Amino acid sequence: MWRRRQALLITTSVLCIFFQQGWCLLQSFRVPPQDIEAVAGDDALLRCEVDNQQGKAQWTKNGFALGFNRSIPGFSRFSMTGPEAEGVHNLRIRNVTLEDDGAYQCQVTPKGDALPIRHAATLTVLIPPSSIEIVGRRKNERITERAGNSITLECLVKDSKPVSQIQWFRDGADISLAVPGMTQGTSTKPTIPHDPLN
Template identity: 35%
Template sequence: MPNLRSVGPTRLPPDRALRRALPSSAGARQSVLVQINREENPNGDVVGFVRDVPGYPRYKYAGDGAKGEHHLVIKGVTLQDDGEYQCQVGPTSNASAIWAAANLTVLVSPGSISIGGLGDGEKLEVKAGQRLTLDCVVRDARPAPSVTWYRSGLRLDSALHEEKVFRSSQGRRWSVRSSLRLIPSSEDDERQYSCRALHPALEGSPTSLVASVVLSVLHPPRLPEILGYRTGEVLMEGERRLLTCMADSGNPRSVVEWKRHGRPTGMVQDDPGWKMTLTPSGGYFYDHQEGRHILNMTQEVTATRQEDSAVYECRVYSKLLMLPLSANVTLTVHYGTLYGPLTVAPGLVFSITCITSLV
């Protein structure tokens, strides 16, 4: 059994020179043989005993052979140079044969990355509560790449996704499929999910290999809320109030409507392209708060005796709802009426009667 001196694996990008020191224990009069075991020829290609390495123009020996230095230099490393290299020293009358091996892995950066075959940054429509699997595929790398996932720039736990490595259609290369399983909620609407390729050839690179999608999560709106007045609050005649209907828009975007005693006073539909839109009447508007999809629609009210007991209702319509969601308030207005003469002569006694809405 020959003595074995193991040498760790070497990783090198293509087109780089490799200088590997072979065992210095070879004597000056001993023969040194280099053998390469490649993937397509596991039995090995013999480079030879001669130091100029005939048949391998990019290979040469370096070092002083008289001192037992036998270094193998490869210029312009290519993927074909990937494999195991053995230095074998023949036996002599007073020494047995020895050999050592070194593995050379030529780094090939991934060729592409994509999520589910979608374009980078493309929107993906899903329903809230429905299971979703995002498949990120990184192709044609050596050694096999790996993947990390992000949600809106925050790294996700690796336990949330599963990787499967498979052989590439291009020789000596590998691809990986990373599957991220989700149950999207309304909080995932408009959120970006991205995957990033991890590979030794990309380390230290100023650029990264990333693919992303933006989720469009279909979900109904929540119950609206009316701000600016509470039922039971007393308004004095002539007082002005702004009633604001605040509603979660949902996805698809909702329609908001104000009604007074069941009759529409104005309507507005959420438009993500605008931050604020004024209706033609000028009295109703909504404020599209980015990232929250909140609709604010305001109804201006002046307290008059006609507004006493008036019912104002805010309704929210959505394609995902069979019936609209609503909230309402009932106004209470206190007012008074003075009865008496319009003019009186000096020194006369007169009376004035005040009739109010108070019972």
């Protein structure tokens, strides 16, 4: 049985070398989708290019089929771009929002003996902080403390995605690693000992 199956596979491979048209041409991704990141408000482009395309191409978002039209009904900011006849079906998303964050898949349907193909990628939408403040202090406030005393400053960063990485500067120099108890996150409270702030 194994020899018969092996012989059949070899025969099929030989036939596919000689026949350049028809069912022997397998659909495949010339440029498969890749994971990308985009800042909210920017445009995003998920690439998808197909060789030997025989079926129809479409995208899905989190498992929901977006359809075969180049302009996607119900998704005014979404469109498929590129020369369709050359197998280019890039998904462009204008002015991305947090709602666009998710899993996408480029799919090509079967046709005749051509099997369906699909390839997934993830769009991660990045959100800049909506505000950054030192808690309890006015913007550009001048802080004065007696030499030898310690003060605690709390930095509050709101609504960022992913969680912001905090750095503290004094007179233009990064002191993040030099500050005892320094942590990274949306809120940090470093204690600066034995040093006046002028």
